[in-house]
Amino acid sequence: MSDFEKQLWKAADKLRKNIDAAEYKHIVLGLIFLRYISDAFEELYEKLQQGEGEYAGADPEDRDEYKAENVFFVPAISRWPYLQSEAKKPDIGKSVDNAMDAIEKENPLLRGVLPKVFARGNLDPTNLGGLIDLVSNVALGDAKSRSADVLGHVFEYFLGEFALAEGKKGGQFYTPRSVVELLVEMLEPYNGRVFDPCCGSGGMFVQSEKFVADHQGKINDISIYGQESNQTTWRLAKMNLAIRSIDSSQVKWNNEGSFLNDVHKDLKADYVIANPPFNDSDWSGDLLRKDGRWKYGVPPAGNANYAWIQHFLYHLGPSGQAGFVLAKGSLTSKSSGEGDIRKELVEARLIDCIVNLPPKLFLNTQIPASLWFLSRNKANGKHRNRTDEILFIDARNMGHLINRRTREFSPEDIQQIAGTYHKWRNPEGNYEDVKGFCNSAPIERVRELGYVLTPGRYVGLPDDEDNFDFNERFIALKAEFEKQLKEEERLNLLIVENLQKVKLE
Incomplete structure (x- = not known):
């Protein structure tokens, strides 16, 4: 899993270009989240559509069916396959913002939570399309329930990587x-x-x-x-x-x-x-x-x-x-x-x-x-x-x-x-x-x-440190230091020698 996460992070980082890590995290994590809730929705949508067993006679567009199973309802313009089909268009940023808006309207629990930063001028539509393709490839071909778990891990891994990228601010x-x-x-x-x-x-x-x-x-x-x-x-x-x-x-x-x-x-x-x-x-x-x-x-x-x-x-x-x-x-x-x-x-x-x-x-x-x-x-x-x-x-x-x-x-x-x-x-x-x-x-x-x-x-001190002999340690460190000084001298001579061989035109 971690090699896959590392590759994914590298690819996402490549598409970052000149965007600050603090801002970019909302773009990437927002897309991972969108793909996750879309997958979870589609898994239940397919069961409702087939209408077998407990789902007999169910309507896949009925909001209450999703509420009953603790699944967020995802409107048509917010579903991942639709966004994938729009990924190469110049107004893809606007489409993603609209998708986030539509999800918030349908799900009170997510109101005011999702990022709507995809149509901003500093995010190139081609790079955004590239990110959508990248997120589409996560757990591709897996069952929807498995992909949700993988996306959860990826989200967590990316949070940690963004924190590292932001350094001091990341710790907040x-x-x-x-x-x-x-x-x-x-x-x-x-x-x-x-x-x-x-x-x-x-x-x-x-x-x-x-x-x-x-x-x-x-x-x-x-x-x-x-x-x-x-x-x-x-x-x-x-x-x-x-x-x-x-x-x-x-x-x-x-x-x-x-x-x-x-x-x-x-x-x-x-x-x-x-x-x-x-x-x-x-x-x-x-x-x-x-x-x-x-x-x-x-x-x-x-x-x-x-x-x-x-x-x-x-x-x-x-x-x-x-x-x-x-x-x-x-x-x-x-x-x-x-x-x-x-x-x-x-x-x-x-x-x-x-x-x-x-x-x-x-x-x-x-x-x-x-x-x-x-x-x-x-x-x-x-x-x-x-x-x-x-x-x-x-x-x-x-x-x-x-x-x-x-x-x-x-x-x-x-x-x-x-x-x-x-x-x-x-x-x-x-x-x-x-x-x-x-x-x-x-x-x-x-x-x-x-x-x-x-x-x-x-x-207290560990047993091996209780027997600490200062004289012995000092002599050993002094000898090591003298050895390093000799090595430094050798390397300096080597550098001077090599510099003399450089022919200037």
Whole structure:
């Protein structure tokens, strides 16, 4: 699958020409989405047309037939075969915009979601036609149900590639897949309400549904709730979820954001999974000094980290659990009362596990990050009673570079970290501390260290580093450096020699 996705990405990127990646993503993802809903519609359309079994006497143009099966109704001018037949015409951009409009009119759930940017002057009609041909070739010849699944994967892969292409800005709508997989794998959201109050393009929800499916659960066992303050990103989330047949009716947008306008005020979730903006100073904290959510202390107006933690806790049910990403500074900071809030969280026995992450995992920041896991009830009977302990995992040296700037976790890394957490919290887990990697610390120890939560302070050095001999290491490094200097000298002479051989006319 990934080779096919890579080829597809290369071909789409070639057609990009001079269009900015941020704009181009809506064009490409919009077309993939259009093809997906058209395929899903046609699959049901054919069954209704044949009229066999439960579909006997059905009318393929009856909107209610599609509603009953949770399939979007696609009007004739929006169906993929029609757009394919128009692909070589100079006004194809207008045709695609009209197709998007017609779908929104027919399907209230998609109102205001689909991109209508295809007739703009900077998008050459020939390139748009080329893109339509490209998307037409995805899963060509497959059954419609299979093509829908393939298109879902392609959509997700392209989201990640666009995030990489946009670099810093990409991180605002996309959490790297291996980080999402780790969070979900550790939390194990088998059933209940899953909430992400800063949901970006919906990656946490897609991964949660995948987790349930991979463990033979029923997709309907979980329901999702989300909020996003960037409308463009929210539109991506709605498409990303629809392409996976995930109900996104509770994924809401407003531009004030979760602090000022919490659209799920009364929600008590079983799981909160999130990657909020790091160290956000522009969160309107000065307007919320007396907010009821700050049960453990008022967060500083200049940094939202501890506001997010308390917002998550506010929305957790009595046995709810949260897993989220935060800047590593939040583990030690004492400024503006953050140390006091952290102390309260530790003493309230809410912190279950902290994972120190390696650098270069995130696209939009070089700020070191950590994962926090909170549990409302650490003695709830589902796992062992670990009320007076916190698990610390130091994963700083894990993961591998996929390019110079970006690192990701392998499936084995994810299994090792998540497996350690599960062994620790499960009654039959056979958990053991591993020097340099993990340590189960009693609350007493956390008190002694002044409520600092950096895993490195608890896990110690690995055994091989305990025997570290400075003199030996210094001599080895010095010898290596001298060898490199000699090699540099040799190469410089070689360059000079070769330059002398160049004959100028």
